[in-house]
Amino acid sequence: MLTGSAAPSFSFGNALQFDGVNDFVNTATLDEMGNVTNQFTVSFWMKHNGTPASFENIWSATTANNWSSGIGCSWVNSTRLRFWINSYITNVTTAVITPSIWNHIVCVYDGTLASNNIILYINGNQTGTPDNFTGNVNLTSTDLLIGDSPFGNNANAIFDEFAFWNTPLSSADISSLWASGDGDFANNYSPANLQVYYRCNEEGAATTLIDETGNHNGTLNNFSTPPAYFIPH
Numbered sequence: 001m002l003t004g005s006a007a008p009s010f011s012f013g014n015a016l017q018f019d020g021v022n023d024f025v026n027t028a029t030l031d032e033m034g035n036v037t038n039q040f041t042v043s044f045w046m047k048h049n050g051t052p053a054s055f056e057n058i059w060s061a062t063t064a065n066n067w068s069s070g071i072g073c074s075w076v077n078s079t080r081l082r083f084w085i086n087s088y089i090t091n092v093t094t095a096v097i098t099p100s101i102w103n104h105i106v107c108v109y110d111g112t113l114a115s116n117n118i119i120l121y122i123n124g125n126q127t128g129t130p131d132n133f134t135g136n137v138n139l140t141s142t143d144l145l146i147g148d149s150p151f152g153n154n155a156n157a158i159f160d161e162f163a164f165w166n167t168p169l170s171s172a173d174i175s176s177l178w179a180s181g182d183g184d185f186a187n188n189y190s191p192a193n194l195q196v197y198y199r200c201n202e203e204g205a206a207t208t209l210i211d212e213t214g215n216h217n218g219t220l221n222n223f224s225t226p227p228a229y230f231i232p233h
Helices: 171-179
Strands: 015-017 024-029 039-048 057-063 066-075 081-085 088-091 103-110 118-122 125-131 143-146 157-165 194-198 218-221
Touching (some): 081 118, 143 157
Antiparallel strands (some): 039 157, 066 081, 118 125
């Protein structure tokens, strides 16, 4: 099984480019995606368009514009990410990311564990030291945003294969998703718990991201017309 820094062949059809100014995708609310109070997984492929800015937001769901009541993932600086829950942060402390290439990012929260329940994976590998968060996620009516947060700092990046489960994926499943970047799909893993899956395979002037699970299509906001869909390389 391939893990580590050697990038697999990545070919999933089209991808969606965000401009770093005001582009974002509005998806479903967290209560529409099942009970995520104690566990969830977010997986996606990402390639930055330049040098990431500090606190540039990748995805988020917050209440009252308050990051102390929310979840999300953002850049800390030009080469490192953070995954946060209610202002409790796990930083990338052992891996340096090359943002100009495709990277597979997975954020896992498993509140059923006694410890080590906030975990960040980069390209198939668990990175940094997993942290213990003792509270619960309570964001039942909050929209999940891709490429934005209520605080601005929109993502200047290309996204593909964005998936959200209301269960923690295993490290073996995450390694498999990374290693098979040439065609393995999110709906091959815990399919009963896969809540949204945006393959970003639209084209032309399409302003809706189709949810491959069939329940929660995403809406493109502030993108140019037509949006920038293209085959990733």
